[in-house]
Amino acid sequence: MSPLKITTRNAATGPVLEVTGDLDYASAGGLRELLPTLALRPGQRLVVDLAGLEFCDSSGITALIAARNHAHAARADVALAAVPGNTLRILRVVGLDQILPIHPDSETATRS
Amino acid sequence: MDIRRRNNVTVTGNPRGPAVVLAHGFGCDQNMWRLTVPALAEDYRVVLFDYVGSGRSDPSAFREDRYASLDGYARDAVEVCEALDLRDAVFVGHSVSAMTGVLAAGMAPERIGALVMVAPSPRYIDDEGYRGGFSAQDIDELLASLEANYLGWSAAMAPVIMGTPDRPELGEELRNSFCATDPDMARVFARTTFLSDSRDDLGKVKVPTLVLECAQDAIAPREVGAFVHRAVPGSELVTLEAVGHCPHLSAPEATNAAITAFLAGLR
Amino acid sequence: MCRSGRQPDPHEAGGNDAGNAAFAALLEDSAEELYETAPCGYLSTLMDGTIAKINATLLGWLGLERSAVVGRMRFTDLLTVGGRLYHETHFAPLLRMQGEIGGIALEIRGAEGVRIPVLVSSAVKYGGEGEPLLIRTTVFDARDRRSYEEELLRRKREAEAAREQAEAAREQAETDRVRLQEALATLQQSLLPDVLPDVPGLEAAAHYHTASPERLGGDFYDLFAVDGKRWAFFLGDVCGKGPQAAAVTSLTRYTLRAAALHDPDPVAALSTLNAVLHERYTGGDPRYCTAVFGLLEPDPATGQVAVRIAAGGHPPAVVLRADGRADFLPTPGGLLVGILSDPRFVSASTVLAPGDTLLLYTDGLTEARTGEDRATLYGDQALLGFAAGQAGKPARDVIRALTGLLDDFGDGLDDDTALLALGVPAHPAPDPVTKNAR
Numbered sequence: 001m002s003p004l005k006i007t008t009r010n011a012a013t014g015p016v017l018e019v020t021g022d023l024d025y026a027s028a029g030g031l032r033e034l035l036p037t038l039a040l041r042p043g044q045r046l047v048v049d050l051a052g053l054e055f056c057d058s059s060g061i062t063a064l065i066a067a068r069n070h071a072h073a074a075r076a077d078v079a080l081a082a083v084p085g086n087t088l089r090i091l092r093v094v095g096l097d098q099i100l101p102i103h104p105d106s107e108t109a110t111r112s
Numbered sequence: 113m114d115i116r117r118r119n120n121v122t123v124t125g126n127p128r129g130p131a132v133v134l135a136h137g138f139g140c141d142q143n144m145w146r147l148t149v150p151a152l153a154e155d156y157r158v159v160l161f162d163y164v165g166s167g168r169s170d171p172s173a174f175r176e177d178r179y180a181s182l183d184g185y186a187r188d189a190v191e192v193c194e195a196l197d198l199r200d201a202v203f204v205g206h207s208v209s210a211m212t213g214v215l216a217a218g219m220a221p222e223r224i225g226a227l228v229m230v231a232p233s234p235r236y237i238d239d240e241g242y243r244g245g246f247s248a249q250d251i252d253e254l255l256a257s258l259e260a261n262y263l264g265w266s267a268a269m270a271p272v273i274m275g276t277p278d279r280p281e282l283g284e285e286l287r288n289s290f291c292a293t294d295p296d297m298a299r300v301f302a303r304t305t306f307l308s309d310s311r312d313d314l315g316k317v318k319v320p321t322l323v324l325e326c327a328q329d330a331i332a333p334r335e336v337g338a339f340v341h342r343a344v345p346g347s348e349l350v351t352l353e354a355v356g357h358c359p360h361l362s363a364p365e366a367t368n369a370a371i372t373a374f375l376a377g378l379r
Numbered sequence: 380m381c382r383s384g385r386q387p388d389p390h391e392a393g394g395n396d397a398g399n400a401a402f403a404a405l406l407e408d409s410a411e412e413l414y415e416t417a418p419c420g421y422l423s424t425l426m427d428g429t430i431a432k433i434n435a436t437l438l439g440w441l442g443l444e445r446s447a448v449v450g451r452m453r454f455t456d457l458l459t460v461g462g463r464l465y466h467e468t469h470f471a472p473l474l475r476m477q478g479e480i481g482g483i484a485l486e487i488r489g490a491e492g493v494r495i496p497v498l499v500s501s502a503v504k505y506g507g508e509g510e511p512l513l514i515r516t517t518v519f520d521a522r523d524r525r526s527y528e529e530e531l532l533r534r535k536r537e538a539e540a541a542r543e544q545a546e547a548a549r550e551q552a553e554t555d556r557v558r559l560q561e562a563l564a565t566l567q568q569s570l571l572p573d574v575l576p577d578v579p580g581l582e583a584a585a586h587y588h589t590a591s592p593e594r595l596g597g598d599f600y601d602l603f604a605v606d607g608k609r610w611a612f613f614l615g616d617v618c619g620k621g622p623q624a625a626a627v628t629s630l631t632r633y634t635l636r637a638a639a640l641h642d643p644d645p646v647a648a649l650s651t652l653n654a655v656l657h658e659r660y661t662g663g664d665p666r667y668c669t670a671v672f673g674l675l676e677p678d679p680a681t682g683q684v685a686v687r688i689a690a691g692g693h694p695p696a697v698v699l700r701a702d703g704r705a706d707f708l709p710t711p712g713g714l715l716v717g718i719l720s721d722p723r724f725v726s727a728s729t730v731l732a733p734g735d736t737l738l739l740y741t742d743g744l745t746e747a748r749t750g751e752d753r754a755t756l757y758g759d760q761a762l763l764g765f766a767a768g769q770a771g772k773p774a775r776d777v778i779r780a781l782t783g784l785l786d787d788f789g790d791g792l793d794d795d796t797a798l799l800a801l802g803v804p805a806h807p808a809p810d811p812v813t814k815n816a817r
Binding site: 137138139140143144146207246247250251252253254255256257258259306328330331355356357358361362 | 426427428453455459460461462463464465467468469471472473475476484485486532
């Protein structure tokens with residue numbers, strides 16, 4: 001059990017959320033509550049950097065979907081970066097790999 | 113249930129004589145009759161008991177709802193009579209027990225054949241057209257006094273029932289224990305005694321009744337004695353030259369003489 | 380000390396003088412004076428309580444002249460009414476019976492109507508024949524002690540009240556907890572079929588593992604007749620837990636049932652569910668589920684059952700073959716139900732021959748944490764291996780074995796898990812009613 005920590009930074013493409021720790025039933029609300037506070041302009045890309053993600057359950061998946069919905073509502077894009085193997089496997093099972101662009105790391109994800 | 117144990121029943125005197133039940137009032141227990149028993153023992157079968165919540169009764173039998181009315185105490189008296197299968201017994205009740213006797217005689221007319229009411233009062237609080245001698249505030253004060261002595265008891269009234277184990281030095285143990293009761297049970301008895309109003313029950317008495325009053329009684333003044341005498345059909349009133357509320361202790365000879373004369377008249 | 384023929388030591392003499400002076404002063408404090416001005420009240424009464432003698436200290440407390448008291452008042456006249464009642468019912472009888480009584484708390488009516496809490500002790504003086512002559516009484520000012528006692532009593536009452544309150548709260552909480560659990564259990568039951576229906580030529584068995592009785596799970600399954608020849612089933616997992624998830628579960632279950640009656644095609648049923656969920660839960664609070672939906676068509680002639688399934692976001696079903704093989708029946712790329720308005724669902728088909736079983740499960744099973752450190756996930760391959768070990772067995776035995784596996788996970792299983800097995804008996808029994816297990 002590692003506490004969830006989210007750091008926000010701005011790249012040329014738009015905001016980057018660096019998510020570390022566990023994204024689960026107890027903590028996923030933290031990510032979802034953060035979304036409306038992001039300054040996301042049309043055409044930008046919201047990057048969720050999961051390099052430090054240690055665990056993700058279905059609530060975490062929900063938060064990622066909420067991030068996608070939020071970006072699309074702002075007429076922006078969304079992308080995941082550095083998705084750990086376990087989570088990638090789950091994303092594939094649930095078909096989310098088809099609707100969430102996945103990049104090997106945040107550097108490639110923030111390349112416009 | 114073993115009523116004899118529950119009410120700490122004592123049977124003494126002449127086993128072939130007519131039964132006389134001596135019932136204590138609020139405050140102490142059957143020891144109050146210690147100067148009365150010798151005067152009756154030769155000719156009468158004398159029955160003494162403690163109401164549940166008093167003396168050496170079984171405290172586990174106490175139910176607040178039952179003893180929140182005088183009926184509960186009257187049922188104790190009736191159940192004692194039933195346990196001993198008494199018929200036509202004379203019920204001698206002191207203070208509140210005089211009214212308990214009235215109620216018990218109504219509940220079990222075959223058991224109780226006559227009443228002696230010692231320092232009775234059917235209602236302690238003044239009412240319209242009636243002077244009982246006390247205000248509701250006075251009764252609250254008594255309850256406060258009970259509270260105050262709850263702690264004061266530590267020396268004077270160390271309650272035997274509150275945990276003193278059975279000990280052989282019975283004489284020593286008896287000291288100070290007559291008036292020792294669990295404070296919660298005493299509070300219920302006090303409220304029931306001093307807040308009840310049994311005036312309407314007096315007219316229902318159908319048995320020969322002796323009303324014994326004291327010339328100067330702070331609890332049951334003479335006008336209350338007169339009220340009881342008027343209200344109980346065919347009753348006899350004797351005024352004792354005694355001060356206080358316990359003539360059987362302060363004026364035992366006169367009290368005993370009045371009781372034995374009444375008993376002799378019943379035969 | 381005084382020896383004749385010798386000059387006394389000055390120090391010794393001086394010391395003697397001082398000691399003698401103090402002692403002389405003490406002697407002048409006569410018994411009478413001590414009685415009158417002692418720091419406590421004294422009084423003596425006749426046996427009827429009439430006051431015969433009283434000291435100045437007590438008169439001072441009462442604010443009364445001696446002449447107004449002696450021979451004119453009784454002891455009880457000095458008391459408050461409540462104290463008088465207590466005196467008559469307790470104090471006087473005890474004193475008569477014991478000859479003495481000590482430390483009784485009463486109140487006297489002091490000067491200017493002030494009540495003074497006192498502690499009263501009395502003793503009867505007897506004559507030569509043992510006859511009681513008079514009562515001697517001491518009265519101690521107990522104002523300090525009484526306030527201390529009242530404080531003690533107040534604290535005791537407060538403590539009792541607090542204890543009772545805590546006890547009542549605890550009982551209430553326990554009652555609430557039991558009631559809530561009952562409500563949750565009832566609700567959970569409403570999300571699952573009471574019994575599985577009899578399907579000719581098929582044996583069905585199911586198991587539901589609840590991770591926490593306090594939290595409603597979001598897993599669900601069902602099996603029901605579509606028409607005289609076909610049966611539909613589904614199994615899935617609504618994201619999240621608790622009442623909101625249960626609401627989605629309920630919506631999901633009844634949507635799928637209704638959809639199947641309209642069009643039992645698996646992809647069509649999931650599409651209908653997708654439309655309902657997407658419309659209902661769009662925006663910042665997405666609600667979605669994984670689901671596998673299937674249609675069964677038994678062939679009485681061959682004893683085989685044709686199966687067509689579609690899945691969205693759900694782990695692949697497993698087919699256990701009579702010959703001991705176990706394979707996934709993949710539906711790759713099927714998307715979670717409810718997140719997109721135009722999703723893609725993938726279907727797959729197979730035929731269950733006698734001895735074959737189709738196993739559906741939710742990811743509580745494959746995501747269970749195993750190993751010493753609870754860090755490894757049970758995983759697909761382990762499940763496949765376990766299933767192969769059960770291949771050829773009746774559906775109910777497969778479920779029983781998997782239930783045992785879930786139990787063995789212990790703490791590692793922290794999610795709800797639903798299991799549904801649909802098997803074609805290897806040797807059909809003659810009576811179609813008795814061969815369907817629940």
